[in-house]
Amino acid sequence: MASALQLGDLEFASARPAAAGGYYVSALSDAKGKARLIEADLQSGRIVHAQLLLAMYRAVFDQGTAKVLESELALAEGDTEAALQIARAAVKLAPESASAQYALSSVLLAAGEPTGAAHALRVALDIDADFSPAAITLARIRLA
Secondary structure (H helix, E strand, O other): OOOHHHHHHHHHHOOOHHHHHHHHHHOOOOHHHHHHHHHHHHHOOOHHHHHHHHHHHHHHOOHHHHHHHHHHHHHHOOOHHHHHHHHHHHHHHOOOOHHHHHHHHHHHHHOOOHHHHHHHHHHHHHHOOOOHHHHHHHHHHHHO
16 A cells, blocks of 8 residues: 555656645655655745745755755746755765655756756666656656
């Protein structure tokens, strides 16, 4: 049976952040659930709420996860250059993090670098073959 976090990831990857948020709220007992809730807020355009949640929950995140969220926030605010710098720092802090690689791929896609994004997604899937957001995004790049 899929966990609330996995169901939320599927909804998120399917561009349904509001539905994902519902699953993530039920998974708030751990840092991953909190991080995914912030990501769902960003995807829904609730940037200020995401900033508040990040400030509130920052202490529960490891440095790599905090950088991933900061990168996603910078990207949502339209600062691709800062997002790229922060995403690279996240990968450096947490090289075995599928989420860090995924964040890097998102920024590279926004910067118009699909080849680099596809590479980061393949690395994310090498780290965690079940990371559905990376698999779905990689499939979308291949279809483009």
